Amino acid sequence: xxxxxxxxxxxxxxxxxxxxxxxxxxFDAEEYYVGPGDEIWISFPGGVPFSGASVxxxxxxxxxxxALDGTLTVPTMPQINIIGMxxxxxxxxxxxxxxxxxxxMVVTSGLARSAIFQVPVTGQIRNPGxxxxxxxxxxxxxxxxxxxxxxxxxxxxxxxxxxxxDSTMYDLNDFTLxxxxxxxxxxxxxxxxxxxxxxxIIIVEGALSRVQDDLxxxxxxxxxxxxxLEYLPGxxxxxxxxxAGGVSSVANLERCFVxxxxxxxxxxxIPFIIQGDASTFLLQPGDRLVVPSSDEFIxxxxxxxxxGPVLYSPGMTVNYYVGMANGFSNLARRGxxxxxxxxxDKLDSEMEDIVPPGSNIEVPRVPIKxxxxxxxxxxxxxxxxxxxxxxxx
Numbered sequence: 001x002x003x004x005x006x007x008x009x010x011x012x013x014x015x016x017x018x019x020x021x022x023x024x025x026x027f028d029a030e031e032y033y034v035g036p037g038d039e040i041w042i043s044f045p046g047g048v049p050f051s052g053a054s055v056x057x058x059x060x061x062x063x064x065x066x067a068l069d070g071t072l073t074v075p076t077m078p079q080i081n082i083i084g085m086x087x088x089x090x091x092x093x094x095x096x097x098x099x100x101x102x103x104x105m106v107v108t109s110g111l112a113r114s115a116i117f118q119v120p121v122t123g124q125i126r127n128p129g130x131x132x133x134x135x136x137x138x139x140x141x142x143x144x145x146x147x148x149x150x151x152x153x154x155x156x157x158x159x160x161x162x163x164x165x166d167s168t169m170y171d172l173n174d175f176t177l178x179x180x181x182x183x184x185x186x187x188x189x190x191x192x193x194x195x196x197x198x199x200x201i202i203i204v205e206g207a208l209s210r211v212q213d214d215l216x217x218x219x220x221x222x223x224x225x226x227x228x229l230e231y232l233p234g235x236x237x238x239x240x241x242x243x244a245g246g247v248s249s250v251a252n253l254e255r256c257f258v259x260x261x262x263x264x265x266x267x268x269x270i271p272f273i274i275q276g277d278a279s280t281f282l283l284q285p286g287d288r289l290v291v292p293s294s295d296e297f298i299x300x301x302x303x304x305x306x307x308g309p310v311l312y313s314p315g316m317t318v319n320y321y322v323g324m325a326n327g328f329s330n331l332a333r334r335g336x337x338x339x340x341x342x343x344x345d346k347l348d349s350e351m352e353d354i355v356p357p358g359s360n361i362e363v364p365r366v367p368i369k370x371x372x373x374x375x376x377x378x379x380x381x382x383x384x385x386x387x388x389x390x391x392x393x
Contacts, residue, residue: 027136027186029086029087029088029091029110029111030086030087030088031086031185031186032086032087032111032114032135032136032186033084033085033086033087033135033186033188033189034066034082034085034086034087034090034111034135035066035070035082035083035115035117035135035188035189036066036067036068036069036070036115036189037065037066037068037115037116037117038065038066038111038113038114038115038135039063039064039065039066039111039112039113040063040064040065040066040072040090040094040109040110040111040112041061041062041063041064041109041110041111041112042061042062042063042064042074042094042107042108042109043060043061043107043108043109044060044061044062044098044105044107045060045105045106045107046060047060048060048062063112066082066115070082070083072090074094074097076101077097077101080093080094080097087110087111090109091108091109091110094107094109095107095108095109114134114135114136115134115135116132116133116134117132117133117134117135117189117190118130118131118132118133119131119133119142119187119191119192119193120192120193121142121143121146121192121193121194121195122192122193122194122195123153123159123193123194123195123196123197124149124150124152124153124154124195124196124197124198125143125146125147125148125149125150125153125195126146126147126148126149126150127146127147128146129146131145131146132145133145133187135186135187135188135189136186137186137187138184138185138186138187139158139160139170139172139184139185139187139193140172140175140176140184140215142187142193143155143158143172143193143195143215144215148215149195149215150195151201151227151228152197152198152201152228152230153195153196153197153198153230154195154196154197154198154199154230155171155172155173155195155215155230156171156172156173156174156230156232157169157171157196158170158171158172158193158194158195158196159193159194159195159196160185160187160191160192160193161191161192161193161194162188162190162191163188163189163190163191168185170183170184170185171183172184172215173230173232173243176215176243177239177242177243198230198231199231200230200231200285200286201228201229201230201231201285201286202228202229202230202231202240202283202285202286202287202288202289203226203227203228203229203287203288203289204226204227204229204240204241204244204288204289204291205226205227205288205289205290205291206251206256206289206290206291206292206293207247207248207250207251207252207291207292207293207294208227208241208244208245208246208247208248208251208291209245209246209247209248227244227245229243229244231283231284231285231286231287234282235282235283236280236281236282236283237256237258237272237274237280237281237283237289238274238280240283240289241256241274241289241291247274247291248293250293250294250311251274251291251292251293251294252291252292252293252294252296252314253273253274253314254273254314255271255292256271256272256273256274256289256290256291256292257269257270257271257272257289257290258270258272258283258287258288258289258290259287259288259290260284260286260287260288261286274291294311294312294313296311296312296357296358297309297310297311297312297358298310298311298312298321298355298357298358298359298360298361299359299360299361300321300322300324300325300360300361300363301360301361301362301363302332302362302363302364302365303328303329303331303332303333303363303364303365303366304322304325304326304327304328304329304332304363305325305326305327305328305329306325306326307325308325310324310325311324312357312358314357315354316354316355317351317352317353317354317355318337318339318349318350318351318352318353318355318361319351319352320355321355321361322351322361322363328363329363331365331366332363332364332365332366333363333364333365333366333367334351334363336348336364337349337350337351337361337362337363337364338361338362338364339353339355339359339360339361339362340359340360340361340362341356341358341359342356342357342358342359349361
């Protein structure tokens with residue numbers, strides 16, 4: 001009875017039906033380091049042996065808090081000092097305790113709640129200061145909580161200083177581009193973050209994606225703005241554009257260029273195509289990459305639902321542009337399509353033919369005989385007459 005009363009004061013008791021499933025249950029237990037304020041759940045087969053509950057009130061899951069001194073108290077068990085212990089080690093320790101103390105009882109455990117703590121962020125950050133995080137907050141998310149990095153930040157060299165003053169440098173570009181989770185670690189208590197100033201920069205501008213990046217916080221709101229990025233030795237033009245968020249749907253992929261100023265202050269324009277190997281040439285510090293918007297159109301005329309100009313897209317076919325004009329009308333003759341090139345040459349075309357920029361696509365009408373035209377006129381006149389008589393009667 002005493003154990004039952006003490007247990008009710010010490011921990012929250014919940015049944016399997018009310019135990020919420022949370023994303024907290026799905027992460028690498030070896031990476032997470034437990035600490036004061038965290039809560040640990042323990043699940044027992046057939047009910048908690050020390051709960052004092054009756055058979056009809058069987059309790060199978062309990063939640064235990066980790067005290068401020070870094071100890072976890074499990075009733076009937078010696079205190080567990082969790083300082084420096086990761087979740088995987090704690091789970092194994094709890095499993096061993098019950099296995100040896102209760103004749104081979106097998107229990108499972110996990111993280112029920114991660115405590116909130118503060119982390120200072122300094123350097124090239126938009127809102128330097130102290131942010132509130134928990135043990136499931138990763139490095140990139142923490143920098144975003146501080147407003148994102150400044151345009152001149154070196155996110156390839158983000159310093160994390162642990163409570164023991166151990167320093168580790170992380171390359172967030174490796175996580176952003178390659179998905180390497182080792183480059184985007186979970187934060188630990190008493191850590192400090194510092195973002196260095198980039199040694200050199202490049203500029204990317206033009207028809208870029210409008211998806212807001214929570215870390216850079218520098219995506220353009222209109223085509224006249226630009227993104228400043230840290231220069232990465234050995235990076236290609238295509239990779240830099242991908243790091244800037246990618247291109248928009250109106251980008252002209254065939255007319256991209258780099259403006260490069262040499263040591264004599266002479267500016268050279270280097271054209272490249274994003275598609276294919278042409279975008280793999282290496283950048284230099286200070287390069288300015290420009291992705292222009294497409295200012296070329298394909299004019300779709302004749303029997304389509306919405307005739308008019310359609311924005312040119314490299315490599316697209318007649319079928320694509322007819323679709324962009326909302327498809328054929330009911331009177332379209334689909335077998336007689338013609339493409340008029342910018343120079344005036346006329347070509348009979350199939351739906352799969354690629355259309356050059358500046359061309360005109362003509363969709364002819366199904367031919368009708370003269371008596372069909374007269375019949376259409378007579379029917380139209382008759383409809384008008386009948387309508388007039390209906391109104392005046």
